[in-house]
Amino acid sequence: MTQQQATASATAAEANPEDQVEQEIDAAEAATLRRQADIRIKNHVLVATTLGLVPLPLFDLALLVGNQVAMVRGLSQLYAVDFDEVRTRAIITSLLAGGAPVLAVVGLSSGAKLMPGIGSLLGSGSVAVGGGALTYAVGQVFVQHFEGGGNLFNVDPARMRRLFARKVKEGEAVAAEARAEAAGQAKGAQ
Secondary structure, three states, rough: OOHHHHHHHHHHHHOOOHHHHHHHHHHHHHHHHHHHHHHHHHHHHHHHHHOOOOOOOHHHHHHHHHHHHHHHHHHHHHOOOOOOOOHHHHHHHHHHHHHHHHHHHHHHHHOOOOOOOOOHHHHHHHHHHHHHHHHHHHHHHHHHHHHHOOOOOOOHHHHHHHHHHHHHHHHHHHHHHHHHHHHHHHHHHH
C-alpha cells in the first residue's frame, strides 16, 4: 500500500466513522461466533476422549462418528448453514479415510479391546486420544469451511483433506489436554 493509498484510506475512515463502527461490530461478532464454535468443538473432543472407555470394540468407533455428526450439526446451527446428516456422514467418512494413519491406530486400539484385561486398558487410552484428535480436526475443518461462506453442498474435498491432516496433529495435543483435564475433574469429584 502506498502512502497516498494509506492516507486516502485513513481519510475515508475518518470521513465515515459509522463504517468503522460497523466493521468493529462485525469483527466482534465474528470473534464471538468463533469462541462459541471452539467451545462446541472442545465439548465434543471431551466426549470423544471418554468414548475410549466404552469396552465394546468397534462400537466406540461408531459412537465417535455419531459424536462428530452431532458436532457438525451444532456448528451448522451456529453458522446458520442447512444441515444434512447423510451428506455430513459422507464428508466425515471422506475426511477420516484421508486421516488413515491416525484412524488405523484408533481402529487397531479399538480392536485391542478384544483381549481381556490389558487389551481394554491399552486400547482405551489410544482410542481416547486418537478419537479426540480426529474430532478436533473435523470440527476445525468445518468451522473454517463455514467461516468462508461454505455449506455442506459446496465442499472441496481435496482442500478439506489437506487442512484435516494439519489439524489432526494439533488435535492430538488438544485431546491429550482434554483427557488430562477430565481425569483431573474426576479425581476432584471423588
